[in-house]
Amino acid sequence: MTVNAYDQTQRDMSTGRAVEARALTRCAMALNDAMASKDPDALYEAVRLNYRLWLLFYSEIEKNQVELPQPVRNNVLALASYVVNSSTRAFAGEVKVLETLININRNIAAGLMETPPGSTESASNSGPAPQVPFQSTMA
Secondary structure (H helix, E strand, C coil), X not given: CHHHHHHHHHHHHCCHHHHHHHHHHXXXXXXXXXXXXXXXXXXXXXXXXXXXXXXXHHHHHHCCCCCCCHHHHHHHHHHHHHHHHHHHHHHCCCHHHHHHHHHHHHHHHXXXXXXXCCCCCCHHHHCCCCCCCCCCCCC
């Protein structure tokens, strides 16, 4: 029960950027764990979760629910398109694609945790940048 209360408080106090960063980090961790375990069910669920998250990002930007500078908007839409289009290969367990998806999520999450220039939000309010363990299977 204490953990649930902590999670609820954390959700209530989070900025949109922090929530997005945590979601991306959790997807990256799930993808990494599934890739390491070689469990097809875990892989399916991790890729599906990541796919849905990026579809949500795409949808929110397309519906103009998020104010972003045009270059950032275009880059996020391009990344979302890549993630969605690459998911079929990720479902098949293609290591290179999975590593790319993990790296995309990790890098975007780290960027979201940085305080934007001109923001009144202090870096201490958003907490440290998320750390996602990544183990490459490439030699």
